[in-house]
Amino acid sequence: MNLILLFDDDFIAPARVRLSDRRYAHIRAVQQPEAGQTLKVGLLNGAIGRAQVLRVDDQSIELETCLDQMPPTALPLTLILALPRPKMLKRTLQTIATMGVKKLCLINSYRVDKSYWSSPLLADAAIREQLLLGLEQAGDTQVPDVSLHKRFKPFVEDELPAIATDTRALVAHPYEASECPPAEQTLTTLAIGPEGGFIRYEVEKLQQAGLAPIHVGQRILRVETAVPVLLARLFPPL
Structure with a gap:
């Protein structure tokens, strides 16, 4: 997973998301982040950017997002x-x-x-x-x-x-x-x-x-x- 895809219903505040599904399981098992680290994220059909880990526990992970880049150019x-x-x-x-x-x-x-x-x-x-x-x-x-x-x-x-x-x-x-x-x-x-x-x-x-x-x-x-x-x-x- 080179990009964590975010969906509208992941957001619990304007720039904050909470994940507890397979994406969380992958992040926890593979990337093993600690609070303060950043991850690459993107909003489905929207912009990409970075997210700072705010909290991670046995149930979920919370991220503060900054989506400020365009996704890769599509093939015509x-x-x-x-x-x-x-x-x-x-x-x-x-x-x-x-x-x-x-x-x-x-x-x-x-x-x-x-x-x-x-x-x-x-x-x-x-x-x-x-x-x-x-x-x-x-x-x-x-x-x-x-x-x-x-x-x-x-x-x-x-x-x-x-x-x-x-x-x-x-x-x-x-x-x-x-x-x-x-x-x-x-x-x-x-x-x-x-x-x-x-x-x-x-x-x-x-x-x-x-x-x-x-x-x-x-x-x-x-x-x-x-x-x-x-x-x-x-x-x-x-």
Whole structure:
């Protein structure tokens, strides 16, 4: 936990918070602070800063906060991702939050198993939990917006063209594709397929929506690897 995320209901006074949940347990076990020490904190969807430890005991910790800095810059990206298998989804949600993605559309695809859509990991609370873990790792506070799209064709035909307009619109596809373009801090729409990739029909529909196929080399990557590799290739370090 590189940043302690604070929520509005943690505040017991204008600049004072009391924590007694898993964040407190982590602070007590790992950081082992004493009164007077400072910790890095951030308000969810708000500013980041420092907090001085006022009191810590067996039940809770109280902090005096000073939130005076902006969170890290977000990637100018809408990520379109075919729904991964549940175990991979957890890691991927953490990764996208850590790397600064703020807009994620989880979509269906021919090679997405129907059972994935009934996973409890798609509940709002479960998605939020993984995103918060990613934000804590990165030292960020801005929660990504995640939307679910269970029908491929209506999303690609009715919604994607507007999303992709006036952006660098790309689909990661290892066949009949151009080399990944150089890193650039520009508005981007990126689609990444499921394990096994998008089928030809899906690639053609994505192309009709304005997305150009790209690749990152001859090696075929798993989704959980492809996401950070593509983001690192497409955007300069922030």
